[in-house]
Amino acid sequence: MARGLLGALGYLDTSDTDPGLMATNNRQGLLSAAANFANLFRLHARHAPGLYFFGAQVNRNWGDSVSAISASFSGVGLTPGRAFEACIGEGIEYHSEWQQPHGTMNRTTVDGVGHWQDVRLAEHLDDFRVQSGFGESDRWVPVRRLDDGRQGYLPETLFIRSANRSAWVTSCGCAAGITHEAALTSALLEAIERDAAAGWWRSRRGGRLIGLEALAGAGVLDLLARIRQEKLGRCTQFLDISGEFPAPVIAALSFDADGRGLAVGLACRLDAGNALRAALLEMCQMELALDLAAMKRAEQGDERLDEVDRLQAERAETPGAIDTDLVSHLSSGVLMHKNDEKDLNFVSLVGEMLKKQYRIYAADLTTPMFDIPVAKVFVPGLQPFPSPFQSRRLRSLIDQAGPSGRADLM
Known part of the structure; x- marks a missing residue:
């Protein structure tokens, strides 16, 4: 049976290069x-x-978590192995966010926020306490600031989920990876992605429609043909929703022949080609989620849908094709400014963010139960998404561009 699983995942394929x-x-x-x-x-x-x-x-009562509420995950890939790895990785991230990291301390035994000498950090924490209604956290987790390596502690409410914190502490900026640096890179890119997505989705600041030439040059049109296999029924578009950081952020959108059933895939990567392809795969994952929610709705009725499925069912009625605010203008330059960033990597991205006064705090959430590196980053000033919290950065953008009035994307 084990050998059969390995074969189904392609792990026994002799044509595969030595991993x-x-x-x-x-x-x-x-x-x-x-x-x-x-x-x-x-x-x-x-x-x-x-x-x-x-x-x-899975059940949430892995390890020392006490709640038995179940959770589900999915993964997508061009091979069975990649899809399996993505799915299990999501589950490991979820587990890690409910566990106390090694070295967690009581608030009375650690230096406070003043230890970091970071004005934006102090402002963010003040805003979070006011909006959430949470008091000062009793437990603080060990973190490292990435630009200077300084170590210290921050409130666990920034990193660890719990039933009573619900939507206020999200998975935004958390990732598993083959190495700790890979996990950190993915976590930071997700934090940038969600900040850009929040500005695009919650305000009337549209994205920039990407031309076919750029899509063809990145191999996206060939990939789309491989994925669809001449299957009709969806219309696909790609938007550049990047903010001021050099890592490109892409939104891939599709809708049905009636202009409804909006599915959105988001991705931020170190280069535009990978961001485009990753957004496309996530968009297809969201298309599947719409179908699964519709199936549950038909079988169980609206009253038995959970929150996630309810949002998916509502999204099926979203008229994405006529929501012109999603697009601000055509982009002939098509990510050129992003592709001009030579040899962008994790270290240089951290440096570019520091130039704009954005400092990154990282917690190691790797757990003994799963010896897979997991990291979560917090960037004061960036907007988590989805989240009821509203950063000063997002409020300023909404004041400038106007609110979108759209229902939650996730």
């Missing part, structure tokens, strides 16, 4: 983690027959 020791160890860790999931299954998307999807279900 190397690090990748092999990562695969072993993910396979071990999968054994702790209550259910693991394949999914099929009617509009994306060229992709592979895995789904999984």
